[in-house]
Structure formats: structure tokens, C-alpha cells
Amino acid sequence: MNKEITMEYRVPYADTDMMGVVYYANYLVIFERARNELMRAMGYTYKQCEADGFMLPVIHAELDYRGSAKYDDLLEVRAYVKTMKGVRIEIACEIRRKGEEALLVSGFTRHAFVSTKTFRPVAPPEIFSRQ
């Protein structure tokens, strides 16, 4: 089963700030795009996840900024399940300029599986426990 994906992302002007680089909060949106593709590759989109009664709210996020993505850069974004324990899952993300080794931004998000009905923690859908 696919626990890792890489996706491409083209940086629009919208993502930049007056320093000429991608604004620091916007990397969390790129992280989300990568998580979406990770779950799609696992055969269980987040959309389906919510339809089945599971939410995955973020409870913690960390980012390390080592370099700067710029306008019109084609980025290569890697996402993978870092840890999975009980109702918690951590998904890591690495952002590089496509074809380059150097890490621009890396980090991870920690999520809890929560019921969309009770808003209480719940055991993950089976597909995750089978990982």
C-alpha cells in the first residue's frame, strides 16, 4: 500500500510576499495539497473519509524553513505517513525545487481521528489500521 507520494506544484504570484518568496503560511496549504494526494494514492480520499464520518483535524504543526520557493518555481512535494498510533497520525512533508536536492521547507502535521457526529476521538477507518 502506498504510504508516500510526490506531487508537483507551480508557485503562483498569490503565494509570494514582498520579500519575493513564498509567504511562510502558504507552505501549510501546500502540505494540505500533498496530504490530499497521499490519501488519494492510499485509495481513500479525505473527502470519502469525511463522508464516512471521520474528520482529521490538525492538532499540531511544525515547519522548518531552510530555503525559499519563488514565483513560477515548479516544486516537488513529498508526503508520507510518519507515525500512526492509536487515534493519531503524523504526516511529514518535504518541499524541494524540482530536480534539486536541497530541501526548501520540511515539516509535519499531527492529526486525530474524530467522529463527524460526536466530535470525539474514534478509531481510524480500517484502511489506516491495515497500513
Next chain:
Amino acid sequence: MNKEITMEYRVPYADTDMMGVVYYANYLVIFERARNELMRAMGYTYKQCEADGFMLPVIHAELDYRGSAKYDDLLEVRAYVKTMKGVRIEIACEIRRKGEEALLVSGFTRHAFVSTKTFRPVAPPEIFSRQ
């Protein structure tokens, strides 16, 4: 009854782009902030509006960009009801640097009153017909 407000808004780095000015889409967020304050001043917040079963989705928007707001500018944002006819309302917005005459950005949004239950057009809440 108050059909016009002005509010202040301080521009964060987040709103700027690599051209050094506020990114063009972000003015629509400032328009929304001003609409919220306009409805609050009218004694009927948009939050209450939705709680009462009315939505006001945007069906048309226009913006004229004449100048550029910059990081840390303190803006003065004026919003007012431009037209009100049947289930439709138009709200205009003008953005200036505080204490300056020159218009930076102006425009308006057109909305339809829609029921949150049926998603069909509905007569506006009484407070609007009394305007």
C-alpha cells in the same frame, strides 16, 4: 439606520506579493470585512442572518485598481448599500490610505438572498426591506 460604515485595516505582509503591493485577490477579503461591519452597524450581523436562515452568496463582483496598498499601510475602508431591489443587494466598497483622498481600490459585490434550507431565493429579512 446606518447604511454606511468606515473601518480601518492594517495591511500584513501576508497580503502583499512580490511586486511589493497587496495582491489583487486580497482586496475581496477586505471588501468582506467591510460588509461584515456594515451589517453589524445595521444591527443585524451576517452571523445572525445565517442563523435566521438567510444566506447572501456573491453572484457578481467588480474591482477597479487605481493605486496600490502596501505593507503596514493603515487603510480606511468605506462600505455602503449601493442598491437593494427584490432579492438582490449591491454593496459598494472604497479603499483609501487613511488620511488620503486618493482612491486605491473600489468596487462592489452583488448578492442574492437565499434560504439556507431550500437554497432558493427568498425575500430579505425585514430589516433590509425597511431600509
Next chain:
Amino acid sequence: MNKEITMEYRVPYADTDMMGVVYYANYLVIFERARNELMRAMGYTYKQCEADGFMLPVIHAELDYRGSAKYDDLLEVRAYVKTMKGVRIEIACEIRRKGEEALLVSGFTRHAFVSTKTFRPVAPPEIFSRQ
């Protein structure tokens, strides 16, 4: 020469609002992504444009909202040069759900060619006058 493109765009959670649909300002970011790809297809990226001393600030924008894009929708975005006259260019944009006829959002942006050195209007780069 290519004066029209279509591109795909996958809607992230980030683009949605509490009404469950894409927030109205975010379509202007999708418009920008499409303009970038339009210029790339014309063989002259906006990045190159700026490097050559030309900026294309937006002076007017209009949007018609007819339907609602939702989370995880795969959108098909069409952009094309609508008019080109003197130092002005208008670029139109249409957003549909991929594989569907119905227009969700359409609109256009009007831009002026401006020198990055003088900030004054300038004749467009030759590639545009050859259109």
C-alpha cells in the same frame, strides 16, 4: 500562436469556506494560475516578462458566480486573450467542473503593460503585438 489554454486545478480545503464552497476571492487566484499557463503556452512566461522589464498590473477585474466549486473538485479552467489594444490586454477565464458543461465561475481581468523601471505604460513586448 496559442492564445488559449485549459488547465486542471484540484480544490484544497484551504480554498473552501464555512458555506462548504470555494470562497469568492480564491477564484481570482485560479484566474492568475490560468493566466500564468496562458503566457507559458504563448512561449513567454510572466516571469520572463518581468525579467525583460514589463509588468502587467491588474487595473480591473470582474467575476460572475453561477455555481459553486467544492472541496476536492477537479476543475477545468479555460483562459484566453479576450482583447488586446494599445497598452491594454484583457484575459478571460472560465471555470467548470471537469467533464461538465455548466459554467461555475467566469470573468476577466484587464491589465496595462507598465515598465518595471519607470512604472509608466509601455508598448507590449513584441510577442503580444504579433498576436
Next chain:
Amino acid sequence: MNKEITMEYRVPYADTDMMGVVYYANYLVIFERARNELMRAMGYTYKQCEADGFMLPVIHAELDYRGSAKYDDLLEVRAYVKTMKGVRIEIACEIRRKGEEALLVSGFTRHAFVSTKTFRPVAPPEIFSRQ
């Protein structure tokens, strides 16, 4: 000297997502707004900081999400200098609903003082070493 501020922030629709709460990346923008006001209260705006040749790029960020801010909430945002050592500064941020004790989101950002000319680390402006 003022090393701590609290500011108010009203949540617009723009900040929310389809889960009905503020999207996780948008708290980093609120953090930035609070940092701006912190520096203004210290008598040295970030705008002046850049004009004097100093940048403060973010090199690390962490956020803990304990609760959820919602549309039209009036938030109380507290920011303070957490640590200051060499060329590095950490600024912490806490977000609550105004008048409530419960922490919604907290976190911090780590920055390095960098020269706008050389893009190399530099000693902070005197106002910071005097803290």
C-alpha cells in the same frame, strides 16, 4: 520597554473552511499580525526594520491547535518575545476568544536577523539588544 502586546482580531468568512472553523494555515497570518503590533509597541516597526537593512525571515514555526476559532469571533491575540539569543529571536503567540480563558491556538516562530544587503546573519538592531 514593551515586550508583550495583546490585540483583537475579528474572524472573516475568508479565514474559515468547510469544517466551519478557521483553516489551520490562517493562524500563522494572525501570528504575523501580532508580531507586527509587538514591534510597533516596542517602538520599532518591522517596516522600519527593513528600511534600516534588517530582515527577520522565519526559520521555524510551531502551532498547537486546542480549540477552534469561528466566523465573526472576536479573538484576543497575545504576542511576546520568548527568547532572544545572538541573531535569533523567538516570538510566542496565544489566541483566545475575547473574554474566555481557554487557549484556542498557541505557538511560536523563530527568526534570524539577516541583512537585506548581504542576506547573511547580522547582529540585531540595538533596540533588541537593549531588551
